[in-house]
């Protein structure tokens with residue numbers, strides 16, 4: 340198995356800073372767009388080459404480097420070349436490419452170090468190197484093989500070139516001056532360890548990387564969101580924005596609402612281009628994009644990657660106003676969208692009969708056989724340990740009425756848990772999240788987890804449970820999945836109500852993680 344040749348090549352923005360021994364900047368270059376290439380000279384020494392359109396190539400020897408990769412998922416990292424006294428700051432790199440690029444450096448440097456340890460340099464080769472009068476020749480490094488990766492991974496636990504040894508006393512005092520020790524260059528990352536795309540998903544990704552304007556669809560569980568996240572991670576972050584039509588959907592894709600991004604409000608203001616209300620948003624956005632970018636191409640030349648399933652959630656239209664409903668019926672669709680794809684392989688379920696029933700319902704074809712099969716499942720006993728079967732409603736308000744009446748029927752004292760919201764964010768959060776600002780509970784109340792806490796033990800978004808008692812002011816919840824798997828070790832799990840995500844988008848991930856960690860420690 341070999342990896343892509345793209346693993347030794349990266350397009351990104353680059354800042355290079357050379358420092359004096361006193362710590363001030365002696366030289367600085369700033370490239371908005373540059374290419375980084377991993378190369379070797381005739382003595383098999385490895386270099387990183389920085390190429391830009393207007394400037395001569397800069398080559399930096401990959402020896403004694405420190406890599407800072409905490410913000411790799413945002414397309415940012417930095418590499419400190421100790422010997423050259425220089426730091427290279429990478430930004431706007433497609434996160435998946437950045438991960439592969441840094442992994443290649445780690446794998447190759449680990450391999451080189453091992454080889455160097457095996458053979459002591461002969462006098463002849465040193466002499467040849469010193470006397471070599473010819474200009475250095477460089478070639479691209481060979482692709483990383485599966486064996487190389489395996490070899491490098493086996494060294495992770497040991498000290499590596501880029502992983503400093505545990506700090507000795509002397510080291511500690513140096514670190515105070517230098518700042519914190521760099522992280523290990525290689526550690527499993529969600530961007531590298533996730534399952535691979537199937538061929539239909541791969542085709543969509545390639546069209547996106549080829550700059551095409553595309554639409555991809557597929558039934559529930561075909562991996563639309565999964566693929567969308569991969570696509571976003573494969574594109575330069577500074578020019579890629581994930582948007583969705585509602586706040587809740589935007590939270591799922593880690594983006595913003597389309598209206599907020601485009602600054603068109605709710606789209607009700609008039610423009611000459613509007614032809615009917617249902618298709619006004621795409622038309623208006625298309626016009627705004629052309630105007631803002633002063634570019635007559637569709638959407639002002641912005642690449643469009645659209646994803647969704649029109650059969651799952653058709654657009655909301657005003658009653659009594661028939662007309663074009665879907666955005667593909669709008670005048671600008673054909674102009675803007677070059678390719679359409681349909682994902683067919685369902686990943687969420689393995690049960691073929693269930694998949695085919697879901698697919699038939701999706702297109703509104705419910706035969707007697709299907710309805711008999713579904714009605715037959717009503718006899719299955721799925722309630723256990725006090726957790727009742729989930730009842731599905733078509734409208735949130737119906738479910739709220741049922742939930743409130745069930746809670747009222749329970750005997751015992753009510754406990755109220757209020758969320759802690761960021762300043763002035765309560766209104767926005769009420770609209771954009773399903774977690775209520777006031778959670779009213781009683782012993783025996785049915786509850787559902789709204790965040791993934793620990794996927795491995797089944798504490799996932801949607802996991803159901805029942806409040807069994809209150810302890811130190813918090814509800815103790817028995818969760819079905821957890822209870823089944825850990826019956827012998829742990830029978831009860833204490834869950835603190837999560838509160839709600841913070842409105843500040845940039846801090847959401849970190850702060851949420853804080854909450855979850857605290858929650859687990861309190862267990």
Ligand SMILES: Nc1ncnc2c1ncn2[C@@H]1O[C@H](COP(=O)(O)OP(=O)(O)OP(=O)(O)O)[C@@H](O)[C@H]1O
Pocket residue numbers: 534535536537540557558559560561562563564565566648651686687
């Ligand atoms: N190539 C793949 N390999 C392994 N698992 C996958 C793959 N693609 C998707 N999945 C998994 O399948 C499940 C369903 O994927 P996802 O939620 O993205 O589907 P979807 O099409 O967006 O569904 P829906 O329309 O219901 O929102 C997820 O658990 C996802 O991790």
